[in-house]
Amino acid sequence: MNRKQCIDQLNRQLIRLGRRFGPRLGVGTQRTMINLGASVATALGGRHLDTFAQNLAVVTGATPDRQLIHRGVASYLRNWAESLAMSGWNAEQIVSRVRVVGEDRLRAAAASRGAVVALPHSGNWDLAGAWACSTGLPVTSVAEELDEVEFADFLAFRRGLGMEIHGHREPGLVRTLVGAIRRQRVVCLLADRDLTGGAGVRVTFAGQPVTAPAGPALVARMSGAALFPGVCHYTGRPGTGGMVITLGEEVDHRSGADGLQQMTQQVMDHFAARIAEHPQDWHMMQPFFGAASARAGERPWR
Numbered sequence: 048m049n050r051k052q053c054i055d056q057l058n059r060q061l062i063r064l065g066r067r068f069g070p071r072l073g074v075g076t077q078r079t080m081i082n083l084g085a086s087v088a089t090a091l092g093g094r095h096l097d098t099f100a101q102n103l104a105v106v107t108g109a110t111p112d113r114q115l116i117h118r119g120v121a122s123y124l125r126n127w128a129e130s131l132a133m134s135g136w137n138a139e140q141i142v143s144r145v146r147v148v149g150e151d152r153l154r155a156a157a158a159s160r161g162a163v164v165a166l167p168h169s170g171n172w173d174l175a176g177a178w179a180c181s182t183g184l185p186v187t188s189v190a191e192e193l194d195e196v197e198f199a200d201f202l203a204f205r206r207g208l209g210m211e212i213h214g215h216r217e218p219g220l221v222r223t224l225v226g227a228i229r230r231q232r233v234v235c236l237l238a239d240r241d242l243t244g245g246a247g248v249r250v251t252f253a254g255q256p257v258t259a260p261a262g263p264a265l266v267a268r269m270s271g272a273a274l275f276p277g278v279c280h281y282t283g284r285p286g287t288g289g290m291v292i293t294l295g296e297e298v299d300h301r302s303g304a305d306g307l308q309q310m311t312q313q314v315m316d317h318f319a320a321r322i323a324e325h326p327q328d329w330h331m332m333q334p335f336f337g338a339a340s341a342r343a344g345e346r347p348w349r
Contacts, residue, residue: 073286074285074286074287075286077128077132077285077286078284078285078286080124080128081121081124081125081128081285082121084120084121084124085117085118085120085121085124086117088120089113089116089117089120095332096116096120096332098332098333098334099116099119099331099332100116101336102329102331102332102335102336103115103116103119103326103329105253105255105335105336106252106253106319106322106323106326106329107323107326108253108323111326115326115327118327119326119327119328119329119330121285121327122170122281122327122328122330123330123332125171125281125285126170126171126330128285129171129173129174129285130171130173130174130204133173133174133177133208134204134207134208136177138181141174141177141178141181142178142181142182143289144174144178144288144289144290145174145175145178145289145290145291145292146289146290146291146292147178147291147292147294148291148292148293148294149275149277149293149294149295150294152273152275152294152297153184153233153275153294154184156272156273156275156297157184157231157233160271160272160273161228161229161231161233161234161270161271161272161273162228162233162234162272162273162274162275163228163233163234163235163236163263163266163267163270163272163273163274163275164233164234164235164236164263164275164276164277164294165236165237165238165263165274165275165276165277165314166235166236166237166238166276166277166278166279167237167238167239167278167318167322167329167331168237168239168240168329168330168331169278169279169280169318169321169322169325169328169329169330170278170279170280170281170290170292170328171279171281171290172235172237172279173204173205173208174279174290175235175277175279175290175292176188176205176208176209176210176235177208177209177210178292179233179235180208180209180210181209184233185209185211185231185232185233186209186210186211186232186233186234186235187210187211187212187213187224187227187232187233187234187235188205188210188211188212188213188234188235188236188237189212189213189214189215189217189220189224189236189237189262190202190205190212190213190214190215191214191215191242192214192215192216198214211227211232215242220262221262221265221266221269224236224262224266224270225266225269225270228266228270228272229270234263234266234272236260236262236263236266238259238260238262238263238276238314238318239252239259239315239318239331239335240260240331240333240335241257241258241259241260242260243258243260245258246258247259247260247261248260248261248264248307248308248311249308250308250311250312250315251312251315252315252318252319252335252336253319253323253336255336255337256337257315257335257336257337259311259314259315260311261307261311263311263314264298264307264310264311264314265307267298267300267310268300268301268302268306268307268310271300273297273298274297274298274300274310274314275294275295275296275297275298276294276295276298276313276314276317276318277292277293277294277295277317278292278293278317278318278321278322278325279291279292279293279328280293280321280324280325280328281325281328293321295313295314295317295321298310298313298314299313
């Protein structure tokens with residue numbers, strides 16, 4: 048077994064232990080672990096936090112300080128703590144933690160022609176899906192296929208929350224998602240990272256060129272469903288605080304390749320505007336902006 052396999056196996060064991068004991072941890076213990084973990088990670092720094100700082104510099108227009116990086120790491124760890132504990136929450140506990148701005152528009156669309164919701168990696172997208180499933184909006188989504196065993200663990204976790212999950216390499220995926228709309232399911236897709244290796248739609252994000260997945264716009268257009276961009280951000284403290292999902296205006300359907308690009312651009316504009324308001328909750332620690340991100344990182348945050 049090589050080093051990577053050892054690390055992957057250790058991570059899987061830690062996740063399984065976390066899901067076993069996470070629901071039993073008290074609020075105070077969770078907060079202590081999150082704050083301590085954020086403090087240690089911020090002090091140590093490293094490649095992922097440098098990338099995170101570079102991404103935040105672009106989306107906010109200012110070099111992030113140490114406090115913002117600490118809050119960002121704490122938000123990231125809160126996501127994990129909640130996800131590990133969520134298997135022990137009942138529907139009332141899930142629903143009580145979430146408020147949705149624009150919920151009436153989402154429900155009206157889901158009840159008529161169907162709905163597609165595009166989200167970035169902000170806040171807790173698993174909690175968003177669990178909220179929808181717990182309130183009569185069954186969710187179909189897509190997960191990145193990682194290591195086979197790890198992917199199976201994520202499938203089991205999300206299916207346990209009521210979601211129907213497909214792998215991002217699954218053949219005929221778009222047709223499958225269109226079929227989910229026709230079965231009166233809400234298709235909810237993470238849509239800031241382009242997993243195609245740059246073959247996505249060319250758009251701008253915070254004024255910088257990026258490629259983005261066309262999936263949400265394509266599924267909406269093929270099925271006739273309404274497309275809503277949404278962004279999650281945290282409120283309050285871990286354990287007792289909640290999360291807000293802010294849905295943007297419905298994206299108008301447009302035809303052709305140019306129309307697909309315009310629809311995706313509207314989604315990205317909503318993402319960028321809302322993330323700039325709560326940058327600490329955007330858990331983007333992978334390279335995202337290319338050269339613009341590298342330039343933003345010339346002034347270290349530490």
